[in-house]
Amino acid sequence: MSVELPFAPVDAIIRRNSGDLRVSADAAEELARRIQEHGAALAKDAAERATADGRKTLMAADFGVEQVVDRSQLELPIAPVDRIARLDIDGRYRVAMDARIALADILEDYADNVAGAAATLAHHADRRTIQAEDIETYFSLFE
Incomplete structure (x- = not known):
């Protein structure tokens, strides 16, 4: 599986936590x-919720988000997040713009948590x- 997300915004997220x-x-x-x-994985779960509701469009609520943040507040770009959302779901689903933004926000929070822990691990390793290896260690310890 190729990585859809550009490394530059991910690097920026790590740096703001480093x-x-x-x-x-x-x-x-x-x-x-x-x-x-x-x-x-989150998009696959959201698609199951949309299917249960009889919809072919993923909405922000399918990701558990009620209030969608402003797109300009996010570091992660929306287009790659849209491609990520479609990786494990059938092509018959659409992803609404608010769902893309909600997913980007969730993933950015996720990245912030991992990056902060990775910084702690790097400090601990002096x-x-x-x-x-700090990212990998985080996942071996906490997931």
């Missing part, structure tokens, strides 16, 4: 891959750079 630490390219790539997997 304090004075540097960020390796591998860390951004690993987090982008994990974000994509999580987003595809390193000055957040590496892919």
